[in-house]
Amino acid sequence: MPSNRVEVMHGVNLDMLGGRDPEHYGGFTLSELQLTIGRFAKDLGLEAAFFQSNHEGEFVEHLHRLPERADAAIINAGAWTHYSWAIRDALEFSGVPAVEVHISDVSAREGWRKISVFDGLVIGRVYGKREQGYREALELIAGHLGDEA
Numbered sequence: 001m002p003s004n005r006v007e008v009m010h011g012v013n014l015d016m017l018g019g020r021d022p023e024h025y026g027g028f029t030l031s032e033l034q035l036t037i038g039r040f041a042k043d044l045g046l047e048a049a050f051f052q053s054n055h056e057g058e059f060v061e062h063l064h065r066l067p068e069r070a071d072a073a074i075i076n077a078g079a080w081t082h083y084s085w086a087i088r089d090a091l092e093f094s095g096v097p098a099v100e101v102h103i104s105d106v107s108a109r110e111g112w113r114k115i116s117v118f119d120g121l122v123i124g125r126v127y128g129k130r131e132q133g134y135r136e137a138l139e140l141i142a143g144h145l146g147d148e149a
């Protein structure tokens, strides 16, 4: 079986894309973003599946089950990125290689957005590139899975 399954996980408030500050998040909805990511993945020979939750426990439990369904993950945990050590622990537990993505440029916003609980755990971090950031993340994953094979 080829190692090409990528779980794309969006956390808290990302279901509200399309209505959030366009200066940071553009105008696309989560469904539109997921369609775009699905196309990027197909171009790269990857298979994307999607998950979003506003409930931290649900997000954690999805991470627990990740090894059964994915070879790699893209995680945009929204604000949880900046303080949820529970989500970091769950990703570490999963052992699934992950790239952290942010739509906005978290390095140029409030100080608290510069902190990431995923530091040192993820194989890559992409931010401030809107939809294109997900393509970059998928390219990193394709390279990583290719190296592992």
Ligand code: DQA
Residues within 6 Å of the ligand: 012, 013, 014, 076, 077, 078, 079, 080, 081, 101, 102, 103, 104, 105, 106, 113
């Ligand atoms: C975000 C950045 C976070 O700081 C913020 O809380 C979000 C979205 C992004 O994609 O830019 O909800 O993860």
